[in-house]
Amino acid sequence: xxxxxxxxxxxxxxxxxxxxxxxxxxxxxxxxxxxxxxxxxxxxxxxxxxxxxxxxxxxxxxxxxxxxxxxxxxxxxxxxxxxxxxxxxxxxxxxxxxxxxxxxxxxxxxxxxxxxxxxxxxxxxxxxxxxxxxxxxxxxxxxxxxxxxxxxxxxxxxxxxxxxxxxxxxxxxxxxxxxxxxxxxxxxxxxxxxxxxxxxxxxxxxxxxxxxxxxxxxxxxxxxxxxxxxxxxxxxxxxxxxxxxxxxxxxxxxxxxxxxxxx
Amino acid sequence: xxxxxxxxxxxxxxxxxxxxxxxxxxxxxxxxxxxxxxxxxxxxxxxxxxxxxxxxxxxxxxxxxxxxxxxxxxxxxxxxxxxxxxxxxxxxxxxxxxxxxxxxxxxxxxxxxxxxxxxxxxxxxxxxxxxxxxxxxxxxxxxxxxxxxxxxxxxxxxxxxxxxxxxxxxxxxxxxxxxxxxxxxxxxxxxxxxxxxxxxxxxxxxxxxxxxxxxxxxxxxxxxxxxxxxxxxxxxxxxxxxxxxxxxxxxxxxxx
Numbered sequence: 459x460x461x462x463x464x465x466x467x468x469x470x471x472x473x474x475x476x477x478x479x480x481x482x483x484x485x486x487x488x489x490x491x492x493x494x495x496x497x498x499x500x501x502x503x504x505x506x507x508x509x510x511x512x513x514x515x516x517x518x519x520x521x522x523x524x525x526x527x528x529x530x531x532x533x534x535x536x537x538x539x540x541x542x543x544x545x546x547x548x549x550x551x552x553x554x555x556x557x558x559x560x561x562x563x564x565x566x567x568x569x570x571x572x573x574x575x576x577x578x579x580x581x582x583x584x585x586x587x588x589x590x591x592x593x594x595x596x597x598x599x600x601x602x603x604x605x606x607x608x609x610x611x612x613x614x615x616x617x618x619x620x621x622x623x624x625x626x627x628x629x630x631x632x633x634x635x636x637x638x639x640x641x642x643x644x645x646x647x648x649x650x651x652x653x654x655x656x657x658x659x660x661x662x663x664x665x666x667x668x669x670x671x672x673x674x675x676x677x678x679x680x681x682x683x684x685x686x687x688x689x690x691x692x693x694x695x696x697x698x699x700x701x702x703x704x705x706x707x708x709x710x711x712x713x714x715x716x717x718x719x720x721x
Numbered sequence: 722x723x724x725x726x727x728x729x730x731x732x733x734x735x736x737x738x739x740x741x742x743x744x745x746x747x748x749x750x751x752x753x754x755x756x757x758x759x760x761x762x763x764x765x766x767x768x769x770x771x772x773x774x775x776x777x778x779x780x781x782x783x784x785x786x787x788x789x790x791x792x793x794x795x796x797x798x799x800x801x802x803x804x805x806x807x808x809x810x811x812x813x814x815x816x817x818x819x820x821x822x823x824x825x826x827x828x829x830x831x832x833x834x835x836x837x838x839x840x841x842x843x844x845x846x847x848x849x850x851x852x853x854x855x856x857x858x859x860x861x862x863x864x865x866x867x868x869x870x871x872x873x874x875x876x877x878x879x880x881x882x883x884x885x886x887x888x889x890x891x892x893x894x895x896x897x898x899x900x901x902x903x904x905x906x907x908x909x910x911x912x913x914x915x916x917x918x919x920x921x922x923x924x925x926x927x928x929x930x931x932x933x934x935x936x937x938x939x940x941x942x943x944x945x946x947x948x949x950x951x952x953x954x955x956x957x958x959x960x961x962x963x964x965x966x967x968x969x970x971x972x973x974x975x976x977x
Contacts, residue, residue: 515874515878517877536878536879536880537880538880539879541878541879542878543874543875543878545874545875546871547870548871549869549872549874549875551872551889551890551893552970552971553970562889563879566876566879566889567879567881567882567885568880602970613875616875617875620879626878
């Protein structure tokens with residue numbers, strides 16, 4: 459196992475026991491993600507992408523194989539608040555203001571002990587994170603008073619305020635309009651560079667994966683497994699905006715054909 | 722603008738109540754119904770004013786029984802609900818007993834409470850607790866389990882303890898269920914207190930109703946009923962205010 463891996467999976471399989479029988483969801487996945495890498499896991503809806511994230515968060519045990527987060531069992535990383543998670547659906551607490559939502563992770567779990575005696579540091583972190591996601595001026599607003607894009611930015615701020623080392627994005631931009639989606643994408647790239655966190659994003663949107671990822675991992679089949687990988691750092695990813703259209707189309711088609719290969 | 726809005730809300734029920742009272746007053750006078758069978762509303766109002774000190778003090782006693790019983794019953798139900806929502810075997814153990822108590826008519830249990838606990842405040846408080854327990858228990862269990870799934874996922878990913886999840890997620894998300902339970906339990910608490918007084922009290926509006934009934938004093942009987950109804954309305958209005966205050970974020974409290 460490589461020591462600089464943030465996320466390491468070896469021969470991972472996952473099965474559920476359901477009322478209608480045994481469901482084999484993930485089959486023998488090997489995947490490792492380096493520190494500060496931004497990986498997009500692309501696959502069709504219902505192929506087990508969220509199950510994989512749940513497993514990596516230590517909330518679900520694999521049927522077989524090894525999962526390591528920062529070299530430890532995922533539950534250790536979870537208890538040490540090293541994981542941030544942004545869901546597709548609204549996960550904000552509607553009775554808390556923007557500020558109170560962002561502040562919440564600093565008042566629970568391990569953070570509670572760390573920040574209990576340091577209110578000024580806590581306030582400073584909250585202000586900084588609200589500003590990072592461009593929600594200044596909305597601190598006293600409630601989630602129901604915000605737009606969909608603002609809510610997702612708030613969810614992102616809440617997931618990053620306690621300085622996790624890994625961020626899981628579970629189709630987090632799927633419900634957003636195009637403008638909000640682009641805002642979120644640029645925000646993610648900006649925060650990744652500034653905070654130096656490892657990001658694993660699951661999505662069914664190939665274009666989004668191409669825009670954001672250092673590496674695209676294609677997940678397909680039932681049970682799902684990794685059917686291909688594309689290292690976009692080698693494909694002129696430093697100048698994504700000026701990459702020629704023909705090259706972009708070729709990558710898109712390549713990912714799509716891999717997604718369809720075992721469907 | 723807000724005052725005009727509230728004014729509009731109160732006008733329709735006030736008109737209806739006014740028409741009903743007018744019809745009642747007219748019917749009694751036209752058909753010359755004896756007052757021991759049916760008093761006139763004006764006679765009832767007169768008694769409510771002339772005997773206001775008596776009615777008010779007796780009402781206060783009944784209200785105390787009702788509220789103490791409601792607090793006791795709801796608190797125990799909430800505590801049991803918290804444990805039952807966490808441990809399925811506790812729910813399985815508690816539910817048959819709770820259902821048994823619920824389906825047994827309170828009129829059948831009330832005399833027993835008088836034998837066991839005497840004629841003071843206690844038997845009435847216990848009767849009210851019994852009648853208010855079940856709605857709060859059921860709604861607590863359901864409410865604490867009805868946490869928004871994405872919020873729960875995010876919380877669990879942060880390594881938050883079960884107690885913190887209870888405080889920050891489960892209880893706030895159960896508020897709509899708890900307020901629904903209280904809307905059922907609050908009127909039940911007044912009914913429970915009155916029923917309790919019928920069997921074991923010389924105080925309270927329930928007791929006053931029994932005395933008035935024995936004397937064929939329908940004016941006093943209706944006066945006591947009006948005081949009870951008015952108290953119930955005030956309590957429900959207070960509960961609605963609390964609901965709006967604590968559930969301002971919930972779609973049920975918003976008007977679109």
